[in-house]
Amino acid sequence: MERKSDNGRSASVNLNSYTYLLLLGAGYLLFSFIRNDLGEQGKGYIRIAYGLQSNTWIWACAIGNWLAAAFPNQMVAGLYTRYTGLRPYVDDRIGYAKSGGLDVARWSGFLTMVVLLYLFAVWVPPGRLWGLRSLSLIIATAVIGGRIALFFASKIFFALYGPPRFPSV
Amino acid sequence: MHTRLRCQQIFLRNSQCPRSTFRNGQLCRWHQISQEFRADFRNRGQFFSRLLILGAGSTLFMAGFCLWRYATYSGTLWLFVAAWAIGLSLMLFADAIMALDYPFSLLVVWPQLLAMGMVLDIVGGFSTSLYLINHPAESLPMVRWLTSGKIQDAYAPALVASVAIIFSASIVKMLFSRILYFNSPMLQTMLWPLAIMMIVTAFRPTLQQLGMAPTSQQSEGFWMVVVGDKISQTLLTTQIIAFSVCELINAGIRRRRCDNVIFKKTVWPSFPVCIGSPFVAMLASRFILAFAGVKSPYAFGLLAVVLSIPICIITTNWVINHATQSWQRDLSDLNNPDEW
Numbered sequence: 001m002e003r004k005s006d007n008g009r010s011a012s013v014n015l016n017s018y019t020y021l022l023l024l025g026a027g028y029l030l031f032s033f034i035r036n037d038l039g040e041q042g043k044g045y046i047r048i049a050y051g052l053q054s055n056t057w058i059w060a061c062a063i064g065n066w067l068a069a070a071f072p073n074q075m076v077a078g079l080y081t082r083y084t085g086l087r088p089y090v091d092d093r094i095g096y097a098k099s100g101g102l103d104v105a106r107w108s109g110f111l112t113m114v115v116l117l118y119l120f121a122v123w124v125p126p127g128r129l130w131g132l133r134s135l136s137l138i139i140a141t142a143v144i145g146g147r148i149a150l151f152f153a154s155k156i157f158f159a160l161y162g163p164p165r166f167p168s169v
Numbered sequence: 170m171h172t173r174l175r176c177q178q179i180f181l182r183n184s185q186c187p188r189s190t191f192r193n194g195q196l197c198r199w200h201q202i203s204q205e206f207r208a209d210f211r212n213r214g215q216f217f218s219r220l221l222i223l224g225a226g227s228t229l230f231m232a233g234f235c236l237w238r239y240a241t242y243s244g245t246l247w248l249f250v251a252a253w254a255i256g257l258s259l260m261l262f263a264d265a266i267m268a269l270d271y272p273f274s275l276l277v278v279w280p281q282l283l284a285m286g287m288v289l290d291i292v293g294g295f296s297t298s299l300y301l302i303n304h305p306a307e308s309l310p311m312v313r314w315l316t317s318g319k320i321q322d323a324y325a326p327a328l329v330a331s332v333a334i335i336f337s338a339s340i341v342k343m344l345f346s347r348i349l350y351f352n353s354p355m356l357q358t359m360l361w362p363l364a365i366m367m368i369v370t371a372f373r374p375t376l377q378q379l380g381m382a383p384t385s386q387q388s389e390g391f392w393m394v395v396v397g398d399k400i401s402q403t404l405l406t407t408q409i410i411a412f413s414v415c416e417l418i419n420a421g422i423r424r425r426r427c428d429n430v431i432f433k434k435t436v437w438p439s440f441p442v443c444i445g446s447p448f449v450a451m452l453a454s455r456f457i458l459a460f461a462g463v464k465s466p467y468a469f470g471l472l473a474v475v476l477s478i479p480i481c482i483i484t485t486n487w488v489i490n491h492a493t494q495s496w497q498r499d500l501s502d503l504n505n506p507d508e509w
Contacts, residue, residue, distance in 0.1 A: 098273065099273060156276075
């Protein structure tokens, strides 16, 4: 059984992925939590996690963190090319989505972001890492999320396509 | 030497599932399950799968909420409901992925996740219902969170327990028939009466509070009129003797009237006949003796056994007729395939 490439349209990856709607729902919950936490009744966990006082900067960091959580997608897309010889966002959008690439990448990034936010709020004492606290959090999300995504994606792609046979682009 | 075939499920790039085939089929157990569930969803489209995913997300959110309530306010019930919700979430998620019929859907992890969700659902559901039967008041914070009012307070624990029982019983049936492939008529016969008994038990305290069901003192008074003081001994002895008599009569009639096939088909349907006939006869005896003004455990026992005989004969004949007609229908369907 050989799989043909399917280019699809620009939003095909999201539309054909398994859990994209669920991810958006989870993102909505996370941002609702951040909004409440920054409000008058909130306990200020997010303020501690990012090490910032200004709400504007915290929101900017939170959005940056969300984008960093999407970074593993690029790494998994590169891995997909090594297994299939096709570039996910150029040659084979639907195939990439149906192979679970987007789901693994985005959930790895998102869950890493949530866990790191918790760790920075509760375990890393306030004042550590000087002014680089928020930047470290964002970079750590991208790097650790990417490593986790690559680990799971390689297992799944191996199960679907066998060993990698193509050079990365 | 008997060797088993390899599962015929082919993945992309012509790789093949390494497991052995299940029974006489062409697929392993997990791919067999996956194929059957996918066939159920085949005509419902991708939108249905998206709905299942949203359902999985919602129930997972509900589980998180229950765990948070448990961590914040304690209350064992929240823990059981959380287990129930996690099980449901796993089931819906696995269903959604299998429904999509993507290459990823072919992995055996989905039917395995489905089975795990079912087990968790059954454990969580029955634990919830048993806990509610024993501690009905503990469901009130949960109910008041949704709605409030005296009527809800009175009925809600039993209603929540009943929903959990019905849901868990259907999952038990699904687990046995569609995951374990164990289609026993005994299970069908035992499962639903057991579930109904649990629901009745759940509603009993509520109905007693509202004066719609007899209390234990009132129940004793019901039998005391004809049996005297030794109620439980008399009822139990009568039930055992009448059951044995009914069993003998039932088996005798079936041996005389049925061939081998019908005899086997009527084994488990005969069980409620032999249990139910003495019960009906005991009730009838109570009213007859009370009407006649007789108060004797021996007279009650004797009358109940005698009355159970005609009831057993009538119901056994009905069971045999029903089984014979259904067998003849099956045979005629097989002989006339054009009518299918």
